[in-house]
Amino acid sequence: MVATPDRIGGFGSEGWVIPEAGTLSEYAVEMRDVSKVFGDVVAVDHVSMGIRQQEFFAMLGPSGCGKTTSLRMIAGFERPTSGEIYIDGKAMGSTPPFQRNVNTVFQSYALFPHMTVEQNISFGLEMKGLSRSEIKRRVGEALELVRLPQMAKRYPRQMSGGQQQRVALARALVNRPKVLLLDEPLGALDAKLRKEMQMELKTLQREVGITFIFVTHDQEEALTMSDRIAVFSKGKVLQIGTPLEIYERPTTRFVADFIGETNFLEGTVQEVNGEFASLIVDGGRRFVGRAMDGVRPGVTAVISVRPEKVQLVEQPDSSPNCYEVQVRSIAYVGSDTRVIVMLGNNQLDVWEQNTISTLDPNYFFKPGETAWLTFKPENALVLAQ
Amino acid sequence: MASDSTVVLLGERSEIKPRPRGEAQRLSPGRFALVTITLFTFAFLYVPIVVLIVFSFNSARTGATWQSFTLQWYERVFNNPRILEAAANSLIVATLSTFGAVVIGTLMAMAMERYRFRGQSAWDGLLYMPVIVPEIVMGISLLIFFAAANISRGLLTLVISHIAFCMPFVYLTMRARLADFDRSLEEAAQDLGADEWVTFRRITLPLLMPGIISSALLAFTLSLDDFVISFFVTGVGSQTLPVYIWGQIRRGITPEINAISALMLVLSIVLVIVAQLIQRRQRA
Amino acid sequence: MIQAFRERRSLRIFGLMGPGAFWLIVFFLIPLLIMAVISFMSRDQFGFPAPPLTLENYHDVIKDIRFNPSISFESGLNIRLFDGLYLELFWRSVWLSLVSTLITLLIAFPVALFMSRLSRRYRNLALFLVMIPFWTNFLVRTYALQFMLRGNGPINTALRALGLEPIDLLFTPTAVMIGLVYGNLPFMILPLYTSLEKFDWTMIEAAHDLGADTLRAFQRVMLPLISPGLVAGSILTFVPAIGSYITVELMGGGRTNMIGYTIAQQFSASVNWPFGSALALLMMIIVTVAAVLYFRTGRGDQRAVL
Ligand SMILES: Nc1ncnc2c1ncn2[C@@H]1O[C@H](COP(=O)(O)OP(=O)(O)OP(=O)(O)O)[C@@H](O)[C@H]1O
Numbered sequence: 001m002v003a004t005p006d007r008i009g010g011f012g013s014e015g016w017v018i019p020e021a022g023t024l025s026e027y028a029v030e031m032r033d034v035s036k037v038f039g040d041v042v043a044v045d046h047v048s049m050g051i052r053q054q055e056f057f058a059m060l061g062p063s064g065c066g067k068t069t070s071l072r073m074i075a076g077f078e079r080p081t082s083g084e085i086y087i088d089g090k091a092m093g094s095t096p097p098f099q100r101n102v103n104t105v106f107q108s109y110a111l112f113p114h115m116t117v118e119q120n121i122s123f124g125l126e127m128k129g130l131s132r133s134e135i136k137r138r139v140g141e142a143l144e145l146v147r148l149p150q151m152a153k154r155y156p157r158q159m160s161g162g163q164q165q166r167v168a169l170a171r172a173l174v175n176r177p178k179v180l181l182l183d184e185p186l187g188a189l190d191a192k193l194r195k196e197m198q199m200e201l202k203t204l205q206r207e208v209g210i211t212f213i214f215v216t217h218d219q220e221e222a223l224t225m226s227d228r229i230a231v232f233s234k235g236k237v238l239q240i241g242t243p244l245e246i247y248e249r250p251t252t253r254f255v256a257d258f259i260g261e262t263n264f265l266e267g268t269v270q271e272v273n274g275e276f277a278s279l280i281v282d283g284g285r286r287f288v289g290r291a292m293d294g295v296r297p298g299v300t301a302v303i304s305v306r307p308e309k310v311q312l313v314e315q316p317d318s319s320p321n322c323y324e325v326q327v328r329s330i331a332y333v334g335s336d337t338r339v340i341v342m343l344g345n346n347q348l349d350v351w352e353q354n355t356i357s358t359l360d361p362n363y364f365f366k367p368g369e370t371a372w373l374t375f376k377p378e379n380a381l382v383l384a385q
Numbered sequence: 386m387a388s389d390s391t392v393v394l395l396g397e398r399s400e401i402k403p404r405p406r407g408e409a410q411r412l413s414p415g416r417f418a419l420v421t422i423t424l425f426t427f428a429f430l431y432v433p434i435v436v437l438i439v440f441s442f443n444s445a446r447t448g449a450t451w452q453s454f455t456l457q458w459y460e461r462v463f464n465n466p467r468i469l470e471a472a473a474n475s476l477i478v479a480t481l482s483t484f485g486a487v488v489i490g491t492l493m494a495m496a497m498e499r500y501r502f503r504g505q506s507a508w509d510g511l512l513y514m515p516v517i518v519p520e521i522v523m524g525i526s527l528l529i530f531f532a533a534a535n536i537s538r539g540l541l542t543l544v545i546s547h548i549a550f551c552m553p554f555v556y557l558t559m560r561a562r563l564a565d566f567d568r569s570l571e572e573a574a575q576d577l578g579a580d581e582w583v584t585f586r587r588i589t590l591p592l593l594m595p596g597i598i599s600s601a602l603l604a605f606t607l608s609l610d611d612f613v614i615s616f617f618v619t620g621v622g623s624q625t626l627p628v629y630i631w632g633q634i635r636r637g638i639t640p641e642i643n644a645i646s647a648l649m650l651v652l653s654i655v656l657v658i659v660a661q662l663i664q665r666r667q668r669a
Numbered sequence: 670m671i672q673a674f675r676e677r678r679s680l681r682i683f684g685l686m687g688p689g690a691f692w693l694i695v696f697f698l699i700p701l702l703i704m705a706v707i708s709f710m711s712r713d714q715f716g717f718p719a720p721p722l723t724l725e726n727y728h729d730v731i732k733d734i735r736f737n738p739s740i741s742f743e744s745g746l747n748i749r750l751f752d753g754l755y756l757e758l759f760w761r762s763v764w765l766s767l768v769s770t771l772i773t774l775l776i777a778f779p780v781a782l783f784m785s786r787l788s789r790r791y792r793n794l795a796l797f798l799v800m801i802p803f804w805t806n807f808l809v810r811t812y813a814l815q816f817m818l819r820g821n822g823p824i825n826t827a828l829r830a831l832g833l834e835p836i837d838l839l840f841t842p843t844a845v846m847i848g849l850v851y852g853n854l855p856f857m858i859l860p861l862y863t864s865l866e867k868f869d870w871t872m873i874e875a876a877h878d879l880g881a882d883t884l885r886a887f888q889r890v891m892l893p894l895i896s897p898g899l900v901a902g903s904i905l906t907f908v909p910a911i912g913s914y915i916t917v918e919l920m921g922g923g924r925t926n927m928i929g930y931t932i933a934q935q936f937s938a939s940v941n942w943p944f945g946s947a948l949a950l951l952m953m954i955i956v957t958v959a960a961v962l963y964f965r966t967g968r969g970d971q972r973a974v975l
């Protein structure tokens with residue numbers, strides 16, 4: 001997934017300068033026990049995490065969970081109340097933003113309205129004191145990179161949202177920062193453009209080989225784009241992992257719930273047997289799933305199973321997680337059929353993929369019918385509360 | 386209210402939205418009344434001014450009977466060293482006090498808008514006071530002050546006083562502008578490597594420039610127009626134009642006053658046009 | 670490090686506030702305080718302040734007050750409750766200023782309303798036409814009005830030419846009132862216009878939709894939303910009116926006295942600085958109280974709507 005560390009990107013005579021491997025610390029950015037308190041609000045609560053070199057790293061979480069604050073502390077706009085931030089192995093302390101080798105793509109883009117696109121992009125290079133010709137060359141390359149070469153003389157207000165977004169990107173990238181910080185950069189775009197830009201951004205990141213830290217509250221966006229994701233809740237980092245890990249092995253109920261759809265059944269852990277644990281759900285039914293951290297006999301826990309990993313069958317099978325249910329409603333959505341069933345007082349979602357092409361209405365279950373619900377223990381997780 | 390009143394003082398408007406026209410086109414009784422009142426009001430405002438300008442070209446020395454067209458009163462104005470001196474004084478005072486008021490008013494607005502500190506609300510109230518205190522009170526209190534401090538009255542006292550009464554208007558205008566200022570633009574500049582001074586010079590100042598120009602125009606006009614305060618703090622050799630005009634009016638009518646008045650009117654029309662043009666350019 | 674940061678911060682605040690704070694304190698606040706002190710001093714033989722401290726100036730203001738209610742209609746409506754030279758002066762000033770503010774408002778509101786409903790092009794033109802008197806020297810404008818109304822001015826000349834009786838308006842209370850309205854109209858129209866221009870007329874439709882009649886819609890929806898313009902315009906009209914000097918002299922010929930004019934006289938014609946200071950202080954208190962009350966009501970309305 002990580003771009004190859006030799007020559008990257010096909011633009012410019014030098015390409016993007018990647019520091020030699022020997023000088024790299026493992027992490028591009030590291031937060032060690034960082035907290036930020038605003039008055040009586042704890043915006044970021046003892047967060048520790050390392051973002052690796054050239055990684056596409058997403059911060060994901062509901063509104064107000066401290067993503068922006070974390071990003072602003074990395075950029076240097078806010079100072080941590082406690083803890084320390086390291087960029088490329090160096091403690092940042094009170095280093096002001098203009099002395100940090102990171103650049104930001106602001107959510108509102110923050111393009112300078114009194115400067116043309118060209119002037120906006122050259123601003124950072126001027127600050128570095130580069131020569132006129134060098135600036136001109138690099139600005140040209142950056143415009144090329146974001147595919148806006150003919151827009152150099154325009155003012156931001158003369159451009160569409162998507163174009164402005166790309167100018168903001170070019171303005172940051174042209175400085176070849178160690179780390180690029182993006183705070184919901186696609187938030188202001190419509191759904192279609194958003195999808196397009198997701199692809200472009202991902203491709204661009206591979207090309208330039210710069211570490212991207214990307215804030216979003218759109219889980220699908222995070223899953224499709226990132227190498228790793230940090231899931232935030234109430235100022236804390238709950239889990240860091242690859243999209244696969246986050247989706248398939250959430251370690252907490254919150255993460256399982258926040259990422260994708262899932263069914264929860266609450267109960268008490270009966271026994272733990274190696275990798276697996278059994279759980280008695282109210283009504284006395286017993287379920288088996290993978291035991292996650294903190295699952296011990298006697299504790300209350302939930303079993304979490306994704307709707308696409310549950311099947312409805314007409315006859316009971318040998319799975320320990322097989323019970324008779326009532327079909328409550330059914331919705332055909334093209335690629336799959338979404339069925340809601342009742343298991344005692346618990347409601348569960350079942351998504352059956354439509355692998356067969358048919359016009360026969362009798363092929364599907366109908367509301368009011370009974371059926372057998374089943375899923376394999378290895379497809380379900382037992383999560384401590 | 387702060388921003389509103391100052392926005393109003395400069396005649397600035399928010400973006401104009403298109404309005405459905407159909408309704409406004411009908412000449413209902415209500416609308417007829419509005420049209421009539423408006424026309425009468427504009428007539429009320431303009432007839433005296435226009436008549437004054439017309440009579441500034443009348444060769445009759447007194448009275449309002451038209452004799453013949455003449456430019457002699459204008460000639461006299463431009464050949465009267467006392468008028469020219471008063472005009473020069475007015476311009477000098479207006480220029481200096483505009484500069485002073487804009488600088489200190491803007492700085493104060495920055496402090497008040499961007500920082501939270503003890504005693505801030507007291508300062509806020511104090512900055513409103515000069516708007517509410519009648520100018521006659523400001524005039525006599527400054528007169529007493531300069532007398533007590535043994536500062537002889539002249540251009541210096543004029544400039545000091547004009548800065549004092551113009552500054553709050555600059556402050557209110559700039560504060561409103563700063564409240565609308567998008568701070569993330571400054572953060573973006575720092576993010577791109579600009580230190581605080583460069584950020585101020587390259588981003589903050591250029592983006593505040595329209596506001597600064599507006600408030601400078603306002604301060605300039607306030608200073609040029611002021612009579613009451615100037616009347617009390619002016620010295621013998623440092624009369625401003627309004628103070629000179631006042632003296633002439635009280636002494637009796639000279640047609641020269643009509644000519645000066647007409648000229649000042651033209652000046653304010655020019656200032657209004659300049660202000661509008663600047664605004665239009667900003668919006669474009 | 671935090672310490673250094675704090676120090677830098679307060680240094681910066683000090684640097685930004687310093688010049689303005691200095692100016693406000695030294696050339697605004699201290700002069701007012703000195704004036705307040707002088708209002709408690711005696712006068713020397715030239716009329717300048719001298720020790721000892723005394724309450725005599727304030728006593729002079731109130732010493733001849735008697736309760737004597739009356740209403741008269743000579744040259745406009747006059748309502749009196751008390752007799753007494755200076756009390757009457759204050760009362761008349763406040764009354765004239767209030768009436769002139771009200772008249773100005775009654776004229777300005779329809780004008781501003783009409784302007785705000787014009788199409789864009791005409792709106793800009795109308796705005797331009799209000800801006801010119803707004804920015805024109807107040808003295809010059811008042812002088813132009815006086816010129817119009819003079820005994821041998823254009824109006825009377827025209828009347829005589831038509832064989833009509835000339836009107837003798839100048840140097841009456843009515844003339845002062847006309848002068849106040851004329852002088853302050855632009856200062857009322859512009860703030861009102863700004864508020865009305867921003868006003869979203871679908872609000873009125875919404876109010877009607879919710880069952881409010883026109884009056885209630887105006888009262889409950891429009892008034893609170895345009896109250897910033899109303900407050901600004903009223904203050905910009907009332908304060909100059911009560912302190913007016915030019916208008917009283919040019920339109921009233923000094924015969925319709927108002928408090929601002931009397932104060933000015935204590936510092937020019939009849940020199941009596943301590944007494945003038947006392948009057949000025951009293952006037953300032955009246956204006957400040959009026960303004961603060963007015964601000965309050967304006968804000969209160971807005972809150973009631975939210
Ligand atoms: N300058 C500030 N002053 C006070 N509180 C703040 C400040 N900035 C952020 N907060 C608070 O800190 C918490 C975290 O805010 P933050 O902006 O980091 O959230 P976020 O995860 O970016 O949310 P969103 O997805 O809505 O952007 C919130 O409760 C917010 O109200």
Ligand SMILES: [Mg+2]
Binds near residue numbers: 067068069
């Ligand atoms: Mg955020």
